[in-house]
Amino acid sequence: MTALSLLMVGVAYLVGSVSSAVLISHAFKLPDPRYHGSGNPGATNVLRLGGRVPALLVLLTDVLKGTVPVYSAFFMGITPLALGFIAIAACLGHIFPLYFHFKGGKGVATAFGAMLPIGPPLAGLLVASWAVTVFIWGYSSLGAIIAVSLAPVFTWFIKPEYTLPVAMLSALIVFRHRENIQRLWRGQESKVWDKGKTNE
Template structure:
């Protein structure tokens, strides 16, 4: 492994470690997303706690945390497998942030950002899948799980050389949602518009 590879992997992790949800919440004087709402420092919880503008900012920054390291690594000539490793490091930074006591979010937006360089076709398909599931069920977590689970198959038909790295990323994100999967089966998962649970830590 070259020094450049190590540098990019470390940089991706550090970029991922900047928790957009916590930073944006402090800027807008919102409750700490790790101790209020669902307890997850991500876009959906910030939407419940502070509305659309803070949520959009969190989404944008979280996407960029995945896109920028992967784009840079692509132009530096990294192989598809190594690009997958860079993407995973960015997501691991979001999930286990160095700057925030290693307690982070689910990394869905960061994973999406890491997949963006593959092409607009994949991005559009993932967004459409997520939106369809949210519209049909109201569950953001279910939409994320389904979209991420389908991403390797979609990648195979768009740019098959990236199927393996996308599969690696998908496994990480689905595994991160294990608690959501349990709550979905139990009928206890919160829907995206349930703002009434924005006060106090909701762990159901």
């Protein structure tokens, strides 16, 4: 990778390290999502702890953490493969945030944001995949796993040159959900509307 690409990888990680769930929860005087509910500092846990408004703010901010670095790098003319590493760096920042003792979330919203530069068709297909899954089965984690697993397939038909970077990003997100996969298999995963449950 070029020096510019490496610089943007570092920038993406630092941007991703800003834990919006923790900051927004603090602003709304909610419990720290790292130590309450599921213990996952993400929009779903904030939804359970504080309701729709703070959860929506967390979701939007987490999406932007992926979109801003990748879009910026895209306009700099950085290659698709390097964009993939930049997207992964943003997600790793969210998962292992430098400023918050490396205790972060699952990276789904940030990964979604990182894929947005590929275009609205991919974004629409990902949202639809997640929404249909959650509507049928009620599991946010399952929706995320299915959506990111389908992302490389969708990308192949939309902009095939980005298939490998998207596949790399998808593999990271699925790996991050390995505990959720185990709970889903055992029938122990909580549904998105189960405020009293503590896993996610």
